[in-house]
Amino acid sequence: xxxxxxxxxxxxxxxxxxxxxxxxxxxxxxxxxxxxxxxxxxxxxxxxxxxxxxxxxxxxxxxxxxxxxxxxxxxxxxxxxxxxxxxxxxxxxxxxxxxxxxxxxxxxxxxxxxxxxxxxxxxxxxxxxxxxxxxxxxxxxxxxxxxxxxxxxxxxxxxxxxxxxxxxxxxxxxxxxxxxxxxxxxxxxxxxxxxxxxxxxxxxxxxxxxxxxxxxxxxxxxxxxx
Amino acid sequence: xxxxxxxxxxxxxxxxxxxxxxxxxxxxxxxxxxxxxxxxxxxxxxxxxxxxxxxxxxxxxxxxxxxxxxxxxxxxxxxxxxxxxxxxxxxxxxxxxxxxxxxxxxxxxxxxxxxxxxxxxxxxxxxxxxxxxxxxxxxxxxxxxxxxxxxxxxxxxxxxxxxxxxxxxxxxxxxxxxxxxxxxxxxxxxxxxxxxxxxxxxxxxxxxxxxxxxxxxxxxxxxxxx
DNA sequence: TTGCAACGGGAACGGAACCGGAACGCCGAT
DNA sequence: ATCGGCGTTCCGGTTCCGTTCCCGTTGCAA
Numbered sequence: 001x002x003x004x005x006x007x008x009x010x011x012x013x014x015x016x017x018x019x020x021x022x023x024x025x026x027x028x029x030x031x032x033x034x035x036x037x038x039x040x041x042x043x044x045x046x047x048x049x050x051x052x053x054x055x056x057x058x059x060x061x062x063x064x065x066x067x068x069x070x071x072x073x074x075x076x077x078x079x080x081x082x083x084x085x086x087x088x089x090x091x092x093x094x095x096x097x098x099x100x101x102x103x104x105x106x107x108x109x110x111x112x113x114x115x116x117x118x119x120x121x122x123x124x125x126x127x128x129x130x131x132x133x134x135x136x137x138x139x140x141x142x143x144x145x146x147x148x149x150x151x152x153x154x155x156x157x158x159x160x161x162x163x164x165x166x167x168x169x170x171x172x173x174x175x176x177x178x179x180x181x182x183x184x185x186x187x188x189x190x191x192x193x194x195x196x197x198x199x200x201x202x203x204x205x206x207x208x209x210x211x212x213x214x215x216x217x218x219x220x221x222x223x224x225x226x
Numbered sequence: 227x228x229x230x231x232x233x234x235x236x237x238x239x240x241x242x243x244x245x246x247x248x249x250x251x252x253x254x255x256x257x258x259x260x261x262x263x264x265x266x267x268x269x270x271x272x273x274x275x276x277x278x279x280x281x282x283x284x285x286x287x288x289x290x291x292x293x294x295x296x297x298x299x300x301x302x303x304x305x306x307x308x309x310x311x312x313x314x315x316x317x318x319x320x321x322x323x324x325x326x327x328x329x330x331x332x333x334x335x336x337x338x339x340x341x342x343x344x345x346x347x348x349x350x351x352x353x354x355x356x357x358x359x360x361x362x363x364x365x366x367x368x369x370x371x372x373x374x375x376x377x378x379x380x381x382x383x384x385x386x387x388x389x390x391x392x393x394x395x396x397x398x399x400x401x402x403x404x405x406x407x408x409x410x411x412x413x414x415x416x417x418x419x420x421x422x423x424x425x426x427x428x429x430x431x432x433x434x435x436x437x438x439x440x441x442x443x444x445x446x447x448x449x450x451x452x
Numbered sequence: 453t454t455g456c457a458a459c460g461g462g463a464a465c466g467g468a469a470c471c472g473g474a475a476c477g478c479c480g481a482t
Numbered sequence: 483a484t485c486g487g488c489g490t491t492c493c494g495g496t497t498c499c500g501t502t503c504c505c506g507t508t509g510c511a512a
Contacts, residue, residue, distance in 0.1 A: 380498085479488090
């Protein structure tokens with residue numbers, strides 16, 4: 001029983017490139033050029049993972065994502081043109097499980113999809129909102145709650161937290177976080193990550209001086225304690 | 227153990243500029259001006275990353291890419307003259323892992339290569355986690371667990387442990403450990419290893435005075451008891 | 453048994469990594 | 483046009499880690 005992926009992308013050349021890369025992994029790929037086609041295909045064909053480009057003629061990627069999320073818990077990967085924080089946050093709010101910024105390497109795409117499939121398999125009930133002790137992340141609302149109380153995070157803080165939450169317990173180096181959140185082309189100070197982590201802590205930690213959720217692993221980076 | 231990069235580019239000035247930029251990062255750079263040279267060099271020299279310009283006299287970049295990909299999984303970066311979507315797609319189809327459009331900043335090139343190296347490293351060392359009795363090593367979390375309880379190790383302690391764990395039961399001399407962890411050029415006290423082993427023991431051994439995991443073999447070195 | 457080399461342990465120093473405060477500039481909202 | 487929020491940079495303080503040194507102890511060989 002093979003894995004079936006629906007790729008939604010209007011640029012035909014990119015679409016076929018993606019299709020080839022995914023078929024290399026042994027997956028079956030269905031294509032859709034517009035949002036309408038995507039929804040039709042999704043209702044017609046059994047689908048294990050959906051890949052959506054944000055820029056689409058007609059219904060845009062966010063709308064497609066919301067519509068699909070409304071009727072299914074299928075893993076959704078959003079593709080954004082640039083590492084635009086606003087797009088990413090909007091994508092998560094629309095219910096995406098992961099996102100990728102163009103240009104991306106085919107191998108990275110495969111790796112992300114594999115990760116989603118693994119997650120979907122292991123936790124059959126993939127609860128959309130994540131809990132870490134008294135901390136609760138509700139991506140589709142773009143909201144974080146600490147012991148039931150709403151906490152307002154800025155876009156960047158939210159992205160840092162979500163990034164860490166993608167693989168709880170795993171250590172993310174500053175370099176990796178910079179690449180994932182600010183994009184490749186960013187050559188700023190690694191200290192930048194520190195600042196956002198610090199501000200994040202003042203909001204999500206009961207005692208920011210002794211963080212229990214966002215902990216630093218000296219010499220390596222930061223991680224989200226499980 | 228240095229990283230080796232093969233740069234394939236016919237324009238000599240660009241080639242040397244790239245070479246200098248990459249050598250600034252501490253990498254060893256091999257050059258090739260034609261596709262034929264590139265393939266010959268790749269088969270002759272050990273190579274960690276390949277950088278290929280699409281426009282080449284003789285065999286073009288796509289062909290070189292396909293040929294290399296046919297015999298190896300080495301990360302490949304393609305360089306296109308313009309941000310021509312068609313080239314990009316063709317490059318990805320040929321098996322490239324990433325691509326860059328001229329003109330590019332040397333720092334961006336380095337960043338991309340670093341990202342590829344990191345991905346290659348993490349995917350190959352996906353050895354889930356190692357177990358030795360009540361000892362469990364989880365590399366991606368940068369954490370070691372003793373009978374289920376998290377133990378925090380420093381970077382060096384962690385490296386010592388992982389090094390020993392590569393070949394459980396085998397004895398590692400101080401010289402070998404110094405060379406593998408601190409690098410060739412290190413001419414410090416051999417006693418340095420002792421200190422880190424001692425601190426490692428206080429953390430991973432139930433009774434550090436009578437170590438059961440990290441055992442010393444008098445006159446030879448240390449080993450990890452199986 | 454004696455002497456020597458190898459090893460373990462305590463301690464201290466210098467430096468790197470990290471945290472916290474603060475200020476600046478940009479951009480969107482009012 | 484103004485204001486405020488947010489991202490970013492800079493700098494000083496602090497903690498933690500790597501390294502060195504010294505001395506006591508252990509094990510081995512003569």
